[in-house]
Amino acid sequence: MSRLRINCFAVSADGYGAGPAQSLEQPLGVGGEALHEWVFPLAAWREPHGMKGGEVNESTPVVEHTLTNIGATIMGRNMFGGGPGPWNTEQPWIGWWKDNPPFHHPVFVLTHYPREPLPLKGGTTFHFVTGGIHEALERAREAAAGKDVRVGGGVQTVRDYLRADLIDEMHLALSPVLLGRGEALFAGIDLTALGFRCSEQVASPKAMHVVLTREPA
Amino acid sequence: MSRLRINCFAVSADGYGAGPAQSLEQPLGVGGEALHEWVFPLAAWREPHGMKGGEVNESTPVVEHTLTNIGATIMGRNMFGGGPGPWNTEQPWIGWWKDNPPFHHPVFVLTHYPREPLPLKGGTTFHFVTGGIHEALERAREAAAGKDVRVGGGVQTVRDYLRADLIDEMHLALSPVLLGRGEALFAGIDLTALGFRCSEQVASPKAMHVVLTREPA
Numbered sequence: 001m002s003r004l005r006i007n008c009f010a011v012s013a014d015g016y017g018a019g020p021a022q023s024l025e026q027p028l029g030v031g032g033e034a035l036h037e038w039v040f041p042l043a044a045w046r047e048p049h050g051m052k053g054g055e056v057n058e059s060t061p062v063v064e065h066t067l068t069n070i071g072a073t074i075m076g077r078n079m080f081g082g083g084p085g086p087w088n089t090e091q092p093w094i095g096w097w098k099d100n101p102p103f104h105h106p107v108f109v110l111t112h113y114p115r116e117p118l119p120l121k122g123g124t125t126f127h128f129v130t131g132g133i134h135e136a137l138e139r140a141r142e143a144a145a146g147k148d149v150r151v152g153g154g155v156q157t158v159r160d161y162l163r164a165d166l167i168d169e170m171h172l173a174l175s176p177v178l179l180g181r182g183e184a185l186f187a188g189i190d191l192t193a194l195g196f197r198c199s200e201q202v203a204s205p206k207a208m209h210v211v212l213t214r215e216p217a
Numbered sequence: 218m219s220r221l222r223i224n225c226f227a228v229s230a231d232g233y234g235a236g237p238a239q240s241l242e243q244p245l246g247v248g249g250e251a252l253h254e255w256v257f258p259l260a261a262w263r264e265p266h267g268m269k270g271g272e273v274n275e276s277t278p279v280v281e282h283t284l285t286n287i288g289a290t291i292m293g294r295n296m297f298g299g300g301p302g303p304w305n306t307e308q309p310w311i312g313w314w315k316d317n318p319p320f321h322h323p324v325f326v327l328t329h330y331p332r333e334p335l336p337l338k339g340g341t342t343f344h345f346v347t348g349g350i351h352e353a354l355e356r357a358r359e360a361a362a363g364k365d366v367r368v369g370g371g372v373q374t375v376r377d378y379l380r381a382d383l384i385d386e387m388h389l390a391l392s393p394v395l396l397g398r399g400e401a402l403f404a405g406i407d408l409t410a411l412g413f414r415c416s417e418q419v420a421s422p423k424a425m426h427v428v429l430t431r432e433p434a
Contacts, residue, residue, distance in 0.1 A: 056371075180410055198393045204420060
């Protein structure tokens with residue numbers, strides 16, 4: 001059964017998934033990069049991003065798990081980037097990851113503006129979905145061909161799928177960072193009422209990982 | 218300089234400091250006890266509560282620190298207990314901790330209802346303060362005689378002192394627990410604007426400790 005998963009989603013100690021004032025220069029908002037400091041030094045993160053070396057620690061198996069059995073990714077327009085409004089056809093934006101993105105599978109980008117599919121190196125093709133989160137999930141599941149689908153982010157996209165009661169598993173990295181303001185990941189969303197419980201936790205030097213799964217119906 | 222500290226304050230993975238429906242039977246709300254599962258097995262917690270044995274792990278020095286240099290504690294009426302409304306003079310409530318509380322110093326209870334001081338065994342005397350958080354702090358500082366003052370809780374009392382810009386140091390235990398609803402510890406409070414940053418973090422098997430301190434003015 002193909003599941004819908006959220007993996008490696010970092011949350012600040014005060015509950016924010018991104019800082020305030022997100023922009024093209026700071027897609028994670030002011031201070032938001034610090035949420036991910038636990039992952040950048042890891043060999044398990046560097047390798048798929050085309051970098052050699054790096055650390056191995058308690059976070060390593062958690063990150064490796066996030067790469068397992070994923071057949072497609074869904075993301076919001078802000079996470080893909082390129083600014084708001086219609087797509088620039090003169091200088092087409094191809095995503096933050098340049099010409100060889102680390103996904104290596106189809107990626108479905110939620111947007112209000114249609115655009116032709118964008119095939120890049122290494123097996124990543126970005127598809128642009130204007131019909132909303134349900135259409136994106138339907139297309140992603142078909143593309144994943146039995147594997148799981150990952151919701152990559154950002155915060156609003158994660159919240160949309162949670163509120164629609166569609167997420168099966170969620171892995172959070174609780175980070176020892178304060179953001180003060182920004183996008184509160186869970187405000188107004190009752191995870192317990194949605195059936196989630198904490199099924200696993202891993203202490204690591206720079207983050208505490210928790211895995212939230214749904215009770216079997 | 219006497220500082221105002223919050224120590225060992227547990228927060229759920231979804232940001233709650235207590236569960237919903239707090240009552241005399243469940244002073245931490247539905248599910249709230251689970252927030253503190255990391256502390257109960259520790260020798261450092263059991264010993265001052267009159268129990269032998271227990272674990273020593275990465276949380277131990279953090280808990281030991283919380284007991285250091287504290288000369289007085291402030292707490293809200295709910296944390297002291299006894300139900301809402303005027304004090305019952307027929308069967309006087311002496312607190313959840315019975316006749317030998319683990320504080321061993323003066324404790325100032327915020328309440329709307331006056332009551333004579335309540336001296337108990339081991340050096341703990343409960344004082345009942347009807348003049349609000351500033352009066353309680355003034356009296357606690359005087360009683361602490363140069364040592365630090367601790368805000369024990371609950372969530373509303375912590376939030377009141379944070380909003381009044383009076384907290385110097387805050388130690389949180391991020392717990393791998395979901396509460397779904399309840400009292401959100403930081404909703405609407407911008408810790409970054411208040412000058413807090415994460416100055417220390419300790420990974421432990423059952424919680425991630427973060428210490429938040431203010432930037433020197």
